[in-house]
Amino acid sequence: QVQLVESGGGVVQPGGSLRLSCAASGFTFSSYGMQWVRQAPGKGLEWVAFIRPDGSNTYYADSVKGRFTISRDSSKNTLYLQMNSLRAEDTAVYYCAKNMGSGSYAFDYWGQGTLVTVSS
């Protein structure tokens, strides 16, 4: 069965960096686009970043562009989110999600999320 397991969250000071990981299993990782979506405490979902199946192209929300980098390692079936220059407003649960299929624009599997807290 499909599983997505995030890790790497924690407490970091403003201006600091953190790298999140999402270990994927149960599907052919290299065949699917992958996403990061975040949810601030008590708030709604916010799309963060997308990476194509082969990792050739990446896309970002304006709120994180230039500070966050999404990447993937198909040899390890793992998705990453490198977060630099972190701000208080980046505090959120970060979810990785799998695209439903080739040419699909919905997300059918999500991880359980990892909490990132940016605070001094």
Added chain:
Amino acid sequence: QSALTQPASVSGSPGQSITISCTGTSSDVGIYNLVSWYQQHPGKAPKVMIYEVRKRPSGVSNRFSGSKSGNTASLTISGLQAEDEADYYCCSYAGSSTWVFGTGTKVTVL
């Protein structure tokens, strides 16, 4: 990349039908038939309920249905059940490999 607009809350009695609206613009909801809906119970990850405006993934109850008119998409839950109490989010493709979520709607079963 402004969030799509949803009502903050919708409620209904068991067995009733409710509809949640999701209003975007001609740059997202209005131009793409790529709206999806997600159900999220407290402390849990979102679950896709509808994709491509009106398609239901395998395993999702046919009590859930989707539609779209102009810049507004809608999710209807018929035969409301206690287990439907959750937060619901719409999401639209917004072009150039970007997406935008709605503000979220809390559904309460009275």
